[in-house]
Amino acid sequence: MGLPFDGIDLSGVKNAIGDSFQFAEMKRVMDSVHGENIILEIVNDREPQRIMADKCVDHSRRHGMLVDLLIGAATRIEMNDRLRCRLTETMRQAFRQFEDIAPPVTAITTAWPQQARLAPPNGDAAAQGLRRLLTAAADSVERTDVLKAMRNSAQQLEQHSRTVMPLLENETAPSAFFLATSQEHVDALEEAVETGTALLARLSEARPDAIEARWVAGLGNALGPYNSALAAKDFNAIRSARNVLQHFLDATAGRFDEDLLAYAASLPFEQVAVALRDAAASAGLATAISAIAPAILRCRVALAHRQEVHARWIKAGDALDDMRDMIPSDNSNPDDAWLGPVNEQWTAARTVVRTLCLLDTDTALHQKERELADTVGDAIAAAVQRQPDATADLYAAMLDYLALAGERATATGAQLESELDKLAGLRATLQTLRAALP
Numbered sequence: 001m002g003l004p005f006d007g008i009d010l011s012g013v014k015n016a017i018g019d020s021f022q023f024a025e026m027k028r029v030m031d032s033v034h035g036e037n038i039i040l041e042i043v044n045d046r047e048p049q050r051i052m053a054d055k056c057v058d059h060s061r062r063h064g065m066l067v068d069l070l071i072g073a074a075t076r077i078e079m080n081d082r083l084r085c086r087l088t089e090t091m092r093q094a095f096r097q098f099e100d101i102a103p104p105v106t107a108i109t110t111a112w113p114q115q116a117r118l119a120p121p122n123g124d125a126a127a128q129g130l131r132r133l134l135t136a137a138a139d140s141v142e143r144t145d146v147l148k149a150m151r152n153s154a155q156q157l158e159q160h161s162r163t164v165m166p167l168l169e170n171e172t173a174p175s176a177f178f179l180a181t182s183q184e185h186v187d188a189l190e191e192a193v194e195t196g197t198a199l200l201a202r203l204s205e206a207r208p209d210a211i212e213a214r215w216v217a218g219l220g221n222a223l224g225p226y227n228s229a230l231a232a233k234d235f236n237a238i239r240s241a242r243n244v245l246q247h248f249l250d251a252t253a254g255r256f257d258e259d260l261l262a263y264a265a266s267l268p269f270e271q272v273a274v275a276l277r278d279a280a281a282s283a284g285l286a287t288a289i290s291a292i293a294p295a296i297l298r299c300r301v302a303l304a305h306r307q308e309v310h311a312r313w314i315k316a317g318d319a320l321d322d323m324r325d326m327i328p329s330d331n332s333n334p335d336d337a338w339l340g341p342v343n344e345q346w347t348a349a350r351t352v353v354r355t356l357c358l359l360d361t362d363t364a365l366h367q368k369e370r371e372l373a374d375t376v377g378d379a380i381a382a383a384v385q386r387q388p389d390a391t392a393d394l395y396a397a398m399l400d401y402l403a404l405a406g407e408r409a410t411a412t413g414a415q416l417e418s419e420l421d422k423l424a425g426l427r428a429t430l431q432t433l434r435a436a437l438p
Contacts (some may be wrong), residue, residue: 010057013090016083017073019051025078030056033068054059067305074355077347081354088358097300101419104295108276109425111288112433119406128277131437135204136253138277138430140268143212144420145427147263150212153195153257155218158186158249160188165246174235182238186226189245192371193219210386211252211259218248239405261314264416265307269300279433299423306419310360310412316352324398331391336383342394350376353405357410360408372401 023030023045030039042059043052060069073079171178196216199364200206207213222245229237273296280288311402323345325339350373357369379394 005192006070010061010090013070013087014054014057015050016086017057017380018048020083021053021076022049023052023074025076026052026056026080029069030060031073033060033072035086035129036065039290048195051414055151057210064301065245067308071308071359074311075359077351077353079351084351088355091172092361095301095305098298098305101302101422102300104298104302105422105425107291108288109297109429111280111291112429113285114285126282127437128308130275131434133271133275133278134430134437135432137268137272138427138434139205140271141423141427141430142202144214144260144423146202146238146258146419147256148417150196150199150215151260153192154215154252154256157188157192158253160185161249165242168242174233174238174322178235178238178382179230182226182230182242186223186230189219189223190272191398194221199350204284204352205236211255215252216258218252219245222248225250248265250262261311261413261416264303264367264420265311267300267303269296272296272426276433277432286425299426303416305420306412309356310409310416313354313356313405313412314411316349316356317409318403319345319349320398320402320405324395324402327395328391331389331394336386339380339383343384346380348378353401365408372397376401409424 017026021038023043026036026049027039031037038059039056043055047055057066057069060066070087070091074084079087096122164181167181168178193216196212196219200212200216208217222241225237226241226245229241274291274297276292277289280292282288292431323342326342328338354369354373357365360366375397376394379390379397382390
């Protein structure tokens with residue numbers, strides 16, 4: 001198994017990018033993918049554009065960033081739609097072999113005999129080093145599941161708090177209802193602390209600065225005063241403790257999703273590969289050694305692609321949401337100062353959404369996006385011409401287009417988490433190997 005795009009002719013894509021981008025435009029794309037001025041280490045601004053594109057594509061491919069480069073190029077407004085379709089078709093073709101992470105995980109797990117015994121040739125010191133490697137690798141994979149489980153627990157507590165807060169807002173004394181409802185709130189908080197503590201115990205090495213540890217610590221800090229106030233039936237202290245908890249929940253809302261997304265992009269597969277390779281060498285399993293590198297590569301590529309697409313859908317939705325906020329919801333506001341910025345931002349926002357839809361294999365989605373975008377475009381044109389009801393029509397059209405982005409963000413997030421779930425076999429293998437050390 002080689003790198004993504006092996007066996008796929010990229011010459012047409014390279015030429016098309018070279019024909020579309022001058023050096024300054026290509027530099028902006030490369031800066032966003034590799035960091036500022038990296039392109040200056042690869043090409044100079046006097047080289048022909050096709051040679052420039054060839055070198056940039058090859059550099060990105062060697063560094064595992066070709067998907068980022070192609071998506072970055074495809075989402076530029078300078079790109080014509082014909083080339084955009086060509087690029088996205090290339091990516092769809094390349095990633096058919098990486099759609100499912102289960103086969104490479106299975107390849108790793110089945111490479112180990114059930115009774116494999118690890119015996120580092122250099123004795124205890126080598127065994128300790130291998131144990132550290134396997135522990136770190138197991139934790140790195142385990143953390144994805146811990147984050148998801150803790151996110152679910154956090155959402156349950158947040159939902160309970162949203163239910164409780166309105167019930168108690170109008171209470172002015174520690175009535176039986178007030179105390180009973182507050183006790184239910186504390187019970188939910190205690191359950192979240194217990195769940196979080198148990199989840200943290202699944203990780204061998206503590207990370208006090210990580211969101212999961214700070215979440216459990218924050219809940220614990222809120223629980224003590226809440227319990228004490230409730231035991232004393234102190235009305236003001238109960239309300240204060242409840243407000244402190246709610247403030248903490250509001251401040252951390254959505255953080256687990258953000259961290260899970262970021263962590264999925266940076267899972268240390270190289271560390272996992274080294275640990276598995278050393279374990280295989282210790283056990284004298286040549287077959288396992290030969291299976292590790294290609295399987296780990298496939299895992300990394302599959303997750304990186306899904307994470308990148310999901311992250312871009314989230315950003316696209318945020319951009320559209322900002323645009324929607326600029327548009328009056330009806331026709332009563334005669335001030336049309338908002339129209340210029342919306343008209344200007346629409347092209348860039350639509351280009352991103354169009355590209356992400358084209359990356360999907362569902363051709364019905366391509367057509368749906370085009371129809372919704374045409375409706376928005378027509379509504380913007382009508383608003384520019386000050387046609388009756390144009391503002392309200394544009395607001396409604398933008399809501400529909402925003403809904404599409406929201407649906408795709410949710411769907412691609414679910415796809416990413418589904419692939420992360422398939423790492424369970426890899427987690428189990430790493431833990432089994434760690435336990436097999438003498």
